[in-house]
Amino acid sequence: MIPHLDDHDTRILAELQRDARLSMAELGRRVQLSQPGVTERVRKLESAGVITGYTAKVDLGKLGYGIRALLRLGRAESARVTKVVQQTPEVVNAYNVAGQDNWLLEIAVMDVAHLDAVISKFGQLTEVSTAVILHPVREHQPMLPVPRDDPRTIIRKVSLA
Amino acid sequence: MIPHLDDHDTRILAELQRDARLSMAELGRRVQLSQPGVTERVRKLESAGVITGYTAKVDLGKLGYGIRALLRLGRAESARVTKVVQQTPEVVNAYNVAGQDNWLLEIAVMDVAHLDAVISKFGQLTEVSTAVILHPVREHQPMLPVPRDDPRTIIRKVSLA
């Protein structure tokens, strides 16, 4: 289920999360592999499902979306929520979660009137609580494979100094 | 502040959000522009800050992170939260939000013990409520520019049928 990823794979994943448009030639230089070698590695990471795709990151503000917000929805039927999400392009991310609130949506809207419209739409399904995003502290943190041999190194990092 | 984006730009943004590794030649074919033409467009979208980067999407489960969760933090000093976030690689996204909870973090951890470790770390700053992600309904929805001439078309789409 979890493929074995060595040091080369880890460095490839780090580089491609930082810049997905690197040429294979340049990527090879950075991870000390030949161009065909690194190409084959990337192809395998893709077919193993470790890399699931490549995407351009966009500035939502520059696209005209002045407000980003998080909506927490109360209990609601899964099929109905899923359907409304699919019909709502303003929803950037949507998760079904365990806990008192069952759904968490991240949305992008133009202005307050637009925000009100989206909230009202989901408000017809269940109760909605809204939190406007003021400032992203961190976004799209590149993630590396968990060390297989000594997982405790991670735990140790987590504890406060 | 908000650059004017025409139909060509919109199609370029759609394609690059779907597959950021498209060659300029292939991208040009898809949006009906010459290779130099589309290259110049993309370069301008980058320098205008509309496209902020390109990233590989990875399957966190395949990297060994079996649990994804959302943490809501209560009131806490901004500098302290920021510092701990920066020292915690398990935090994928972090937002400062308006509302009763001041912070929302998305994290990836190996297992329950690891989850407990991360929660405890932030629990030293303020109260933490945790929601484990059961199932993503939508992720990384490609976003297109808001139509400039008739914003109401968007509002109309939002209202329920």
Next chain:
DNA sequence: TATGAAATACGGTTTTT
């Protein structure tokens, strides 16, 4: 449109298990 660089395909070699 032309020139240089990069991607893909192939055969041979080395390393790993």
Next chain:
DNA sequence: AAAAACCGTATTTCATA
């Protein structure tokens, strides 16, 4: 011993002026 991974080269495609 077997398998996998890597490299060098040639051809096609692509990027940049």
